[in-house]
Amino acid sequence: MLSESDLSRYERQIMLDGIGIKGQEKLKSSKVLVAGVGGLGSPAAYYLTAAGIGTIGLADFDEVSLSNLNRQILHATNDIGRFKIDSAAEKLSSLNPDVQINKHCIKLTHENIADTVKNYDVIIDAVDNFETRFLINDSCYFLQKPVIEGAVCGFEGLLMTIVPGKTPCYRCLYPDLPKEKSFKGIIGTTAGVIGSLQAFEAVKLLLGIGGPLFGRLLIFDGLNSSFRVIDWSKKRSCPLCGENATIKNPAKY
Amino acid sequence: MIVKINGKEENIEKGTTLLSLLDLKRVNPNSVVIEHNYEIPEREKWEEILVNDGDNIEIVKFMGGG
Numbered sequence: 109m110l111s112e113s114d115l116s117r118y119e120r121q122i123m124l125d126g127i128g129i130k131g132q133e134k135l136k137s138s139k140v141l142v143a144g145v146g147g148l149g150s151p152a153a154y155y156l157t158a159a160g161i162g163t164i165g166l167a168d169f170d171e172v173s174l175s176n177l178n179r180q181i182l183h184a185t186n187d188i189g190r191f192k193i194d195s196a197a198e199k200l201s202s203l204n205p206d207v208q209i210n211k212h213c214i215k216l217t218h219e220n221i222a223d224t225v226k227n228y229d230v231i232i233d234a235v236d237n238f239e240t241r242f243l244i245n246d247s248c249y250f251l252q253k254p255v256i257e258g259a260v261c262g263f264e265g266l267l268m269t270i271v272p273g274k275t276p277c278y279r280c281l282y283p284d285l286p287k288e289k290s291f292k293g294i295i296g297t298t299a300g301v302i303g304s305l306q307a308f309e310a311v312k313l314l315l316g317i318g319g320p321l322f323g324r325l326l327i328f329d330g331l332n333s334s335f336r337v338i339d340w341s342k343k344r345s346c347p348l349c350g351e352n353a354t355i356k357n358p359a360k361y
Numbered sequence: 362m363i364v365k366i367n368g369k370e371e372n373i374e375k376g377t378t379l380l381s382l383l384d385l386k387r388v389n390p391n392s393v394v395i396e397h398n399y400e401i402p403e404r405e406k407w408e409e410i411l412v413n414d415g416d417n418i419e420i421v422k423f424m425g426g427g
Contacts (some may be wrong), residue, residue, distance in 0.1 A: 130375040148427040236427040259424035266424050280401065286423040294426055329420065336368055338419050343401045 110136065114206070118160050121231040125319040132160060138314045141165035141228040143216060143244055145196045147299030148258050148306060149180035150235035155307035156232075157200045157207050161314075164200065164226055167212040168192045179296030216240055218358060221247045230310045232256045233302065238285050239361045245270065245278035246358035249348055254313055258306045262292045263330040265302035266338065269309045272349075276323055276340055279348040285361060298330050362414040379407040381418070393420050 118132050142153045145168040172187040187195035193211045233244050248255045255270045312318045325340040348355045364373045383390050397421040
């Protein structure tokens with residue numbers, strides 16, 4: 109049930125077709141985990157909080173450092189040295205005290221991933237490395253949890269929404285770890301776009317409205333100001349969800 | 362041959378394979394995945410698969426930053 113304060117706070121979105129009172133109540137009863145509270149996680153968590161998601165989990169074990177602050181807008185200069193979880197929870201609660209913030213100050217591993225994700229409706233993958241992305245996606249596939257998969261590099265970003273059993277999975281796109289690791293820079297605006305869109309996908313998924321990126325990949329080229337959305341289908345030979353799937357447990361790297 | 366690559370039409374010589382196309386574009390094969398006519402061919406097959414007139418190819422980078 110929405111309070112008087114809720115009706116006021118969310119007035120501008122309640123009036124939208126597709127949301128309404130019922131939609132807002134649905135958001136209030138939803139639980140979203142944001143894995144990684146950095147460049148992508150910052151805007152994603154901010155907009156989920158603003159939208160009135162009832163429970164937001166934050167999973168990160170890192171501390172704020174100066175070089176984070178070109179993009180990780182949940183954190184401020186005074187937060188340097190603090191756990192990102194604490195810094196993030198404080199800002200999000202300040203924006204919206206009614207949102208329940210669950211802090212998971214952990215590095216996601218095979219031992220804790222299932223217990224961490226099991227109580228959430230949707231997982232936003234905002235981590236910064238492939239090993240953890242595969243852990244999250246493999247685990248959520250087996251646990252039947254939807255994942256909003258977003259990634260950025262430089263001026264470019266990717267986004268897709270994965271619903272186990274319904275859409276292609278992460279390994280339909282990337283079958284395994286890339287053979288070479290490369291580190292390029294990143295500007296905040298790139299992460300801002302993709303992180304915001306991750307929150308948007310989560311809201312659409314929870315409300316069952318619009319056209320989330322099911323079986324589609326959004327490719328963002330910030331430098332050339334372009335968004336392309338291409339079809340990306342289930343891969344028959346996918347090692348995770350394909351016809352002769354070889355991965356039966358989340359892979360260890 | 363006219364081939365659509367990442368949404369743009371390009372003139373590509375006959376006999377080009379998916380692998381040689383990456384070489385032409387100075388793309389490291391280990392840094393991308395390819396969708397060829399809406400199928401996702403195995404990496405090992407890229408050197409055998411010929412690009413044809415009217416093909417649609419998407420070259421997608423590995424991106425894992427957050």
